[in-house]
Every structure is written in C-alpha cells, then in structure tokens.
Amino acid sequence: MLEQKMKLIEPVVKSFRVAKVFRDNTDRINCIDFSSDGSTLISSSDDDSIIIYDCSKGIQKRTLNSKKYGVDLIHFTHAANTAIHSSTKIDDTIRYLSLHDNKYIRYFPAHSKKVVTLCTSPVDDMFLSGSLDKTLRLWDLRSPNCQGFMQLNGRPVGNFDPEGLIFAVGLNSESIKLYDLRTFDKGPFNTFKLNQDKDCDWTGLKFSPDGKTMLISTNGTNIHLIDAFNGNLLHELTGYANARRVPLEASFSPDSQFVFSGSSDGCVHAWNADNGNKLAVLKAEHTGPVSCVQFNPKYMMLASSCTNMAFWLPTGDDN
Template sequence: MTTIRHGEHVQPRSKMIKLSDSNVKSLVMAKSIKENTMRINSVNFSNDGMHMITSSDDDSIFLFDMQSGQKKKNVNSKKYGVSLIRFSHNISNAVHCSTKVDDTIRYLSLHDNKYLRYFPGHSKKVVCLCMSPVDDVFLSSSLDKTIRLWDLRSQNCQGLMSVGAKPVAAFDPEGLIFAAGVTNKEIKLYDLRSFDKGPFATFKVVDDYPHCTWSSLVFSPCGKTIMINTNGECIKLIDAFNGNLKYNLVGHENDAHEELEASFTPGRFSMFNL
C-alpha cells in the first residue's frame, strides 16, 4: 500500500490544498506500507481523516496515523479472519466481517484486542458493511440476498430486508435514508425511520455494461449523486433523486474482474479510484 503527498511536503491541515487537474498530477509517493504478507482486502478512514485502518487476508488489522504515516497499532483476528473493516465513531473501536468460522459481524476494541459484541444472522458471505454517518447504526448486505440493519449497542438485528438478489447498500450523508442496489439494475431508496414499509423510490439504472457486477454504492458528500462501483471496466455516477445516468467512468483495465473501489473527496465533486 502507498500513501501520496503533494510535492515534497505533507500538507498541514491548516493549509489543505484544493484539488485541480494540475496538482493531482503532481502527487508523489510519500510512503510505501509493507506490513502485510497477503492482500489488503479493505481500507477505511476515520471521519476526520486523521487515521486509516486496514484489514488483510493474512488476518491482520493495522491502524495508521495519516499525518505521520506511522503505524499506531497492529492486532490480529486469526480465529475469525477479517474483511470490510470500518471505524465506529470512536477510533478505538471497529466493526468487521469474518472470513472464517461463520459470517458473523464482529465489533472489536482496538485498544485491547477484545471483541465487544457479535452480530450473528447472515448465512452467507457479507459483501457490504457501512456505518451511519451520524450514529451507531450500520448496514450489512450478504450473498444470502438480505440487507440487515444493526445498532452497535445490541447484538439483535434491528431490521431485515429480503431483496431476492445480491445487494449492495449505502447511507446518505445525513443518515436519514439508505440506498440498496439489486440485480445490477435497480436502486431502491428507503427511509430509515420506515424502511419496513418498503422503498419510497425505485430507479432503473441504464444497463450499458451488462458484464459488470455492482460491488458497492457511495453517496457524494452533497447527497445529490450516487456512485456505483463495479468489478468491470466502468464506474457509474447517477442522479440520487431520479436515477438518471450522469457519467460512465471507463478505461479501467480490469480483465481479472477485481472489484473497483472509488470514493469522493470531502466537500466537493472530485473522486479517487483505487
């Protein structure tokens, strides 16, 4: 894994630069992180951008300080494996999926490497895990064709939706609604306060790359756009209010059908693709 910086100096938070074509092209490698012996399967940043957490197929979890680029913590999940790791709203804790034993989601204290809570329920691999931006609620979706709603304070599932196909899901920036993508063709919008009544809107998405499977959804910081990541050559941007296609971002050489992962930068309409 590599981290990047602008020019020769890491930018202090008080002197953050605005992104443009010219300064993005001038980004250079600042540090290469080689802590893992196997593939890093997920990366997540804290809400303030000051910390990064990674999970790997070698069952390790690393916590990094993003100002210094230094490793702060290493814990392992040898018994259960680890993937899709996400910070809670406290950077001392994280929630992650299992790759061994079963498909239980686990809530981990990074401080002492102890599990605080287990969230059983999914019967097949969990493919999506996302925290609410405002509280301790989180969503999971699975190859068992369900989406589950959870609260970190209880091991009991708070809501269950059977959608009939592999789903992906994401919260909007205000944590009031969530989007579910199903069958690689539809986006369904749910009100978190009344999700049991079904979606309040359903959009058919232009299926101009039929060989691409959706891998995740991401709302833009303004909430007006939904990004659809795939395992093909295309990333889609659609209007979050009517489902109209805004852009197809193409040109990725992805013959191995790895899941593309792109995110928006905070506060403006720019994005990076990993």
C-alpha cells in the same frame, strides 16, 4: 505535516505522488477506512491482520490479528477506537472490536453466507450489512439483535447518505432502492432502474459527500455516476484496467468534485465528477490490482492499496 488548506483543483489532483509505501501485509488488503477526523486509517487484509496507521505522521501505529475469524470490510464506528468487520472463517458473524485492547465488544450473528456490504451510519450507532444470503440487515451497535431485515432477490450493495437519514440499496446490478431510515419497513420511497450490467456485477455503492450523486463501482471496467435525486446516469467513468475482474473501489474527494479508482495494472485513476473527463493516471508501486482507494476526509491525502499500502500527497508539480 499534512496539508489541509490547499484547494483541490485539477492541477493539484494531477500532482499527487506516492509519499510512503508500507509493505506490512503478506496478502491482499481487502478494505481500508479513514476515521472521520482524518487522523487515522485502518485496513483489513486476507492475511487476517488489522493495521492502524497514523496519517499525520505517516507511520504504522499498530497491528492486530484476527487469525481465528479472519477479517474483511473493516470500518470505524462513531468512536475512533472501535471498529466493525465481517468474518472470513468459521461463520459470517459481524464483529464489533475495541481497538484499544483488541477485544470483541459484541457479535452480530444472522447472515448465513458471506457478508459483501457493510457500512456504518455517519451520525449514530446504526450500521447496515448485506450478504450473499440475499438479505440486508439494519443493526444498532448497542444490541446484538437485528433492528431491521429485508429479503432481497439478489446480491446487495448499500450505503447511508451523508446525513444518515436514508440508505440506498443496489440490487441485481440494475436497480437502486432508496429507504427512509425511520420508515424503511414500509418499503422504498424511490426506485431507480438502470440498464443492467450484463458483463459485470455491482460491487460497491457510495453517496458523494454533498449527497447529490452516487457512485456505483463494479468488477468490470466501468463506474456509474448517478444523480442521487432522480437516478439519471450522469457519467460512465472508464479507461482503467481490470483484467482479473476484481472488485475495484471507487471513491469521491471530500468536496465531491473528483472520483478516484484503482485498476488492475497498479495505477490510480482520477476523473472530474462534473463532466466525467479522465484527469490523471497516477502511477504507484503497486504490484497487484489496486482494489482500495480512498481520499482522506480532512486532509490532502490519498490512500491506495494492493498487498502494499500507499499514502499519496500533492507535490504541486503536475509535469
């Protein structure tokens, strides 16, 4: 059974070991997402499959396929038995899927190029999508019509804050704009300018669970940790491999104290978010770049993936 009460401190982080490896995919797992109650993990893969895992039992529950449309950027919605995902074939429509009976509930067509950012609100039925067509769109799961639209001047990354009141958009690997969801059509209420990343692109943006910081992941060898209120750069998290320049996901622990990222050498790296110090390099049985890493929101468990999926648990022994 998963441990929930253990406190996440540095020795515990260092003690994480792979407890289970799943080898069900034939191609790269491109996205993973935990349900809000931590009981379930969902993954999408370049092999067009969607796999649902039971986190407490450490087993695969079921596999769904999206051979016709392909699948990327899968996310649970508010209801644990539904998910949204982007398409990799035919068109760039976002699809709303019932996991219970593997049927599509609704389609969200609008983007004319690949969707590169997709995130759901933590509090309601809103979700955000950004595309290489240089647009950002705001949606409501209950309507196929776009609720809001922004024309941008570059590739976007974006996400909601933990309260679901604001969203942040990162543009051109150099600026972050903050919008109030109720008045986003009036423009951003704050803009942060960072030194532009010349040798890599921003590929992901996340708020910490406490809402105080933001994490910007890249396809290079650095992760930016930023103050969410004033945009100041707090730490550059470095020291991991990314030889192939792939987008590597970085994620916070639920207490916002630690940051985890994959690397191209099959390891998972961990940092202290307060001081930016590297804590651990956790070795796994990953055969390729670890492009997805997330910490379970409720339980003491980490998940990471390349073509394989690995579940990590603390052993209490950091030697």
